[in-house]
Each structure stands twice: as structure tokens, then as C-alpha cells.
Amino acid sequence: MNYLMAETISAALSQLVDFNEEELSYFMKLLKVKKLKQHAFLLQAGEVCRMMVIINYGGLRYFKIGEKGEQSHWFAFEGDWLGDYESFLTRSPSPYYIQALEDTEIYCLYYDDMQHLYEKGVNFERFGRLMAERLFVAVGRARMDLVSLSAEQRYLKLMADFPNISKRIQVQHIATYLGIHPQSLSRIRKNIARAKE
Amino acid sequence: MNYLMAETISAALSQLVDFNEEELSYFMKLLKVKKLKQHAFLLQAGEVCRMMVIINYGGLRYFKIGEKGEQSHWFAFEGDWLGDYESFLTRSPSPYYIQALEDTEIYCLYYDDMQHLYEKGVNFERFGRLMAERLFVAVGRARMDLVSLSAEQRYLKLMADFPNISKRIQVQHIATYLGIHPQSLSRIRKNIARAKE
DNA sequence: CGCGACGTTGATTTGCCTCAACGATTGTGG
DNA sequence: CCACAATCGTTGAGGCAAATCAACGTCGCG
Numbered sequence: 001m002n003y004l005m006a007e008t009i010s011a012a013l014s015q016l017v018d019f020n021e022e023e024l025s026y027f028m029k030l031l032k033v034k035k036l037k038q039h040a041f042l043l044q045a046g047e048v049c050r051m052m053v054i055i056n057y058g059g060l061r062y063f064k065i066g067e068k069g070e071q072s073h074w075f076a077f078e079g080d081w082l083g084d085y086e087s088f089l090t091r092s093p094s095p096y097y098i099q100a101l102e103d104t105e106i107y108c109l110y111y112d113d114m115q116h117l118y119e120k121g122v123n124f125e126r127f128g129r130l131m132a133e134r135l136f137v138a139v140g141r142a143r144m145d146l147v148s149l150s151a152e153q154r155y156l157k158l159m160a161d162f163p164n165i166s167k168r169i170q171v172q173h174i175a176t177y178l179g180i181h182p183q184s185l186s187r188i189r190k191n192i193a194r195a196k197e
Numbered sequence: 198m199n200y201l202m203a204e205t206i207s208a209a210l211s212q213l214v215d216f217n218e219e220e221l222s223y224f225m226k227l228l229k230v231k232k233l234k235q236h237a238f239l240l241q242a243g244e245v246c247r248m249m250v251i252i253n254y255g256g257l258r259y260f261k262i263g264e265k266g267e268q269s270h271w272f273a274f275e276g277d278w279l280g281d282y283e284s285f286l287t288r289s290p291s292p293y294y295i296q297a298l299e300d301t302e303i304y305c306l307y308y309d310d311m312q313h314l315y316e317k318g319v320n321f322e323r324f325g326r327l328m329a330e331r332l333f334v335a336v337g338r339a340r341m342d343l344v345s346l347s348a349e350q351r352y353l354k355l356m357a358d359f360p361n362i363s364k365r366i367q368v369q370h371i372a373t374y375l376g377i378h379p380q381s382l383s384r385i386r387k388n389i390a391r392a393k394e
Numbered sequence: 395c396g397c398g399a400c401g402t403t404g405a406t407t408t409g410c411c412t413c414a415a416c417g418a419t420t421g422t423g424g
Numbered sequence: 425c426c427a428c429a430a431t432c433g434t435t436g437a438g439g440c441a442a443a444t445c446a447a448c449g450t451c452g453c454g
Contacts, residue, residue, distance in 0.1 A: 064341065064345065066345045067345075068345060071341065071344055071345045073337070073340070073341055073344075085330065085333065085334055085337075086334045086337075086338075089330065089334075118323070121319075122318075122319045122322055125319050125322035125323050125326055126315070126322050126326075128326045128330075129322055129323075129325045129326035129329055132326055132329035132330045132332075132333050133282065133286065133325075133329045135329075135333045136282060136329050136332045136333040136336060137282055137283045137286075139333060139336050139337050139340055140270070140282075140283075140336050141283075142340055143270070143336055143339055143340040143343065144261065144268070144270055146340065146343045146344065146376060147268055147270075147343065147373070147374075147375075147376035148261065148263045148264070148265060148268045150441085151441080151442075170400075170401090171400080171401060171402095172400075172401080176344070177344075178344075179343060179344035180442070180443090181442075181443060181444085182400090182401075182402090183401090183402075183403085183442090183443080183444085184441085184442050184443070185401095186401060186402050186403080187402085187403085187442085188442095189401095189402095190402080190403085347409085348409080348410075367432075367433090368432080368433060368434095369432075369433080377410070377411090378410075378411060378412085379432090379433075379434090380410090380411080380412085380433090380434080380435085381409085381410055381411070382433095383433060383434050383435080384410090384434085384435085386433095386434095387434080387435085
């Protein structure tokens with residue numbers, strides 16, 4: 001594996017747990033590189049999610065198709081992990097899609113390899129725990145925002161938290177993430193632009 | 198500690214990880230029992246959440262007070278864990294309240310004790326990981342329901358998942374959990390009752 | 395170039411909110 | 425123990441934010 005190419009990855013891994021060199025190298029060896037062209041699918045509804053992936057460069061969108069059409073649920077960029085955790089853990093079919101927003105390079109951790117990792121030492125268990133804890137806190141906040149903020153407040157908050165997100169994610173996908181329709185978000189953006197004058 | 202009284206607890210602990218007797222006993226010894234009268238607060242906004250608790254009997258409501266008034270975020274009953282995980286982990290003031298829905302007995306795990314637990318062995322790390330994973334999946338589903346389902350669908354799903362919830366949680370609290378106002382939920386309930394005839 | 399996808403805008407409808415008031419129940423103090 | 429107040433769930437009337445249906449200009453791509 002080319003460590004230069006994977007600097008983003010090793011930095012992301014070391015951020016949560018202070019792995020020693022041997023541990024880090026063992027971890028990295030299990031990660032299988034994969035390239036996705038823009039719009040390519042990493043996961044489609046009905047499939048079992050067989051891997052969790054971490055992004056070296058590019059971006060992924062995690063979404064579902066329901067009665068209201070596509071509903072974006074999460075986005076991931078450089079250094080972020082993504083996968084359908086529930087499908088991955090329970091090895092049951094996922095109702096979600098994962099699609100590349102741009103040309104993307106990911107490093108894949110397959111189920112069996114992850115289990116080996118957990119057997120390999122407490123640091124890997126700790127890594128898994130810390131990651132799950134952080135995800136839980138983040139998605140909990142996102143849930144709270146949905147019930148306690150207006151659509152415009154949610155949009156402004158998203159823009160404040162991720163200023164460059166609108167350059168990498170289509171407006172329609174941001175809208176469904178916020179729980180509103182693209183037309184409504186368009187009007188909200190117009191109002192904000194008008195208010196700024 | 199009275200193990201008879203804490204059957205709910207040891208069952209809940211053993212559900213995630215197959216602890217041996219020594220581990221289980223060590224875990225239980227760290228849990229400090231506490232009783233809460235109905236309406237008593239376990240946590241108030243501005244305080245740091247110093248413990249995660251597991252419920253032996255009774256129920257707790259986790260909520261926030263914002264511009265729209267009280268917003269319920271989660272509920273916990275027998276065998277469930279609760280606490281403001283973010284405040285607990287970061288040791289920073291919480292914006293949340295935790296209040297007893299009924300007379301409730303909890304077992305408290307304080308921050309330092311939890312850290313000791315994590316140092317004590319891989320099974321405890323694994324326990325923490327599995328718990329965080331499950332919470333992440335549950336709150337992720339809850340977030341998705343908010344954006345993809347109508348208020349009525351969310352209510353019906355909640356009732357299907359927890360049929361007895363309405364006997365233990367006030368309608369107004371269910372409403373704010375669903376992201377709607379109590380009056381709206383009242384109308385939704387009327388519609389459902391009318392449709393059933 | 396021509397097609398399709400995207401973001402936008404307009405007109406209308408709808409689901410939920412807001413403000414207000416009502417009985418029923420719970421709880422409390424005289 | 426009863427009278428009163430507070431809380432709760434409900435209902436009504438009206439308003440507003442967002443959804444829906446429809447159309448348009450722009451851009452990227454085959």
C-alpha cells in the first residue's frame with residue numbers, strides 16, 4: 001500500500017486512538033483500496049453492505065428511495081467513514097443507496113477483517129467504540145435539529161457547519177437531507193440572499 | 198448490592214457481551230443505585246452529565262427547552278441506558294434535562310468508573326462499542342423517519358414499535374418527540390380513531 | 395447541436411401551527 | 425373531605441410555511 005496516497009487515512013485512524021506503528025500498519029493492510037467514478041454506486045438497496053469505507057478523496061452520499069422520492073441521510077468526504085452500519089452488522093439487506101458525488105477513492109474494511117481487528121487488541125475495540133460514540137452524538141444532534149429548528153434555520157446551520165458543502169453537493173440533495181423539497185430550499189435561499197442586501 | 202433487585206440490570210448487561218461472573222460482578226459493583234420520585238430531575242440544563250444510568254424500574258424523559266418550548270428527544274425504560282452522552286464524554290455543560298416520568302430506580306455509572314472499566318479488559322470496551330453502535334443505528338432510524346414520514350405515519354410507527362408507550366408517556370411529550378405540537382397530535386389521534394370505525 | 399438534468403419561479407393547495415377556549419382529571423391547601 | 429387551582433387532552437377558527445403541480449432558462453454532456 002502506498003502510504004503517501006493514504007495520508008488522509010492514517011491521520012483519520014490515529015485521530016481517535018494512539019495506535020503504535022505495528023497496529024497502524026496492521027490496520028492499513030486490511031484496508032482494500034477502491035476507486036469510484038462520479039455517480040457510481042457503492043451500495044444499492046437490497047444488497048447487504050459488506051464493508052465500511054473511509055474516504056481518501058472525493059465524496060459519497062447515503063440515501064434512500066421512499067414514497068417521497070430520494071431522501072438523503074448522510075454525506076461523507078475525506079477522512080470520513082461511511083457504510084450502512086445496520087446492514088453491515090446484521091448482515092441483512094440494506095434499504096439504502098451509497099453513490100459517489102465525485103470521482104472518489106475509498107479504503108474498504110470488510111466485515112470479517114473488522115472482526116479480526118476487534119480480536120487483535122483492545123485498541124481496535126476502543127477505536128470502534130469511539131467512532132460509534134461520535135457518530136451517535138452527531139446523528140442525535142441532527143435529529144434534534146429537525147424537530148427544533150425551522151427549515152431556514154437548519155439550512156443556515158448546515159452552511160455554517162460546512163461552508164463549502166454547497167459546492168460539492170447538489171441543492172436537491174441538501175434539500176432532502178434537510179427534510180424539505182428542492183423548490184422550498186430554492187425559495188429559502190432566495191429569501192436569505194434578499195435579506196443580505 | 199442486591200442481585201435480586203438488579204436482575205433487569207444484569208440481564209441488560211449480559212445481553213450485549215457474554216461477561217464471565219467476575220466481570221459481571223465487577224461491573225455491578227461500580228453501579229450506584231439511586232431512586233427518583235416522579236418528576237424529579239436527574240439532569241438539568243447547564244449541568245455536566247456526570248453519569249450514564251441504566252433503569253431497573255420506571256422511566257425517564259430526555260428533553261431540551263428551546264424556542265418552541267420543550268422538545269422531547271428520547272425516552273428510556275427498564276433495562277435502557279440514558280444520559281447526555283456528549284456532555285458526559287466531553288465533560289461540558291449539557292443543554293438537556295432528564296426527568297423521571299414515574300417513580301424510578303436507576304443504577305449510575307460515573308465517568309471515572311466507566312474509564313476504569315474500559316481499562317479493565319477488552320470485554321468492557323466491546324460492551325461500550327456495541328452499546329454505542331446500537332444507539333447510533335436507533336437514532337439514525339429516528340432521524341430518517343422524521344424526514345421521510347408524515348406526522349401520522351411517525352405516530353403510527355411509534356405506536357407499532359412501542360404499543361404501551363402511550364400509557365407511560367404523556368401525549369404532549371410524544372408529540373414533541375414526533376416533532377409536532379400536542380394539538381396536532383390530538384387531531385391525528387382523532388383521525389385514526391375515526392378511520393378505525 | 396440537441397437532449398436531459400438542474401435550479402429556479404409562479405400559482406395553488408395542504409398539513410401543521412397559532413391562538414383561544416372547553417371539559418375532565420389531578421393535585422393541593424383550607 | 426371538599427373546594428379550588430393547575431394540568432391535561434381536546435376542539436374550533438384562522439394563518440402560515442412548505443408541498444404540489446407546472447413551466448422556464450441554463451448548463452453540461454453525448
